[in-house]
Amino acid sequence: MSRPRAKLTKNFPGCPVESTLSFLDGKWKGVILYHLMMEGTLRFNELRRRLPSVTQRMLTKQLRELEDAGILSRTIFPVVPPRVDYALTTAGRSLEPIIRALAAWGAQNVICEDGQNVIRLAPQTETASPGRDAA
């Protein structure tokens, strides 16, 4: 989890990369989808336990945004104590290759250094010939 993404799609109608990212944006969406993909249906507090540092308010908010987007479904059981199930919709499941690709790349290439994500690869370029920052 990470970043807030202020998704104003209006600025860039027509870029498929950004339009997809707009659905994954928000600080916890990636992990939420990851867990629902791996574990199937989860209740609110089950998700909460898997996301140790998210606040209740934030989790609710991210879940509502994903629900509004049509990526996950929210099923309320009128019992006490309340029970609410979250599960991926068809659209949500169609994101699976993307989530897997993101997870695979992250696992391979990212390491966490001093609380910062950094890429493991040496950033060789092969394109530069004149002096980098020759100024």
Add this chain to the structure above:
Amino acid sequence: MSRPRAKLTKNFPGCPVESTLSFLDGKWKGVILYHLMMEGTLRFNELRRRLPSVTQRMLTKQLRELEDAGILSRTIFPVVPPRVDYALTTAGRSLEPIIRALAAWGAQNVICEDGQNVIRLAPQTETASPGRDAA
């Protein structure tokens, strides 16, 4: 382009999905990478022309973040008027499958309605049995 992503990787050490997303976050990173992937090396103003609504300050900022992450390289030619080339590094090129997956999903599933990105698919669930929002 779309969203601001406040990437505080510190909150979630170890989630590979989010750690990858943290590199794509920022309002224009997706498109920038997309264009560099499709067209190869580009100069600052060439990128600017492909991103009609980005401001100079924002473009510079996003490019610097991508450079600092090791995803793209910046080559300065000490000439007048200045010339600066941007190109993907090895690490940047390794993101290609992800960018392609994002672009493919967006092209297939997202349509823009009233300036809002919405998912084309009907969000069928197959998981719900009790009344949704039965309350």
Add this chain to the structure above:
DNA sequence: GCACATAGTGTCGAAAAGGATACCGTGACA
């Protein structure tokens, strides 16, 4: 002497995202 192109930087303010904290209703359980 002037404007132009390139690739920036600096400052300011608005808006959005995120975090902390407190509160709610209900049934079971002690």
Add this chain to the structure above:
DNA sequence: TGTCACGGTATCCTTTTCGACACTATGTGC
């Protein structure tokens, strides 16, 4: 009578992001 679990809301505050706008340096061409 009191407490707990569950799934939330409401409010307030801070941090981050984004956008607008102005400004810079230098060589060339007129």
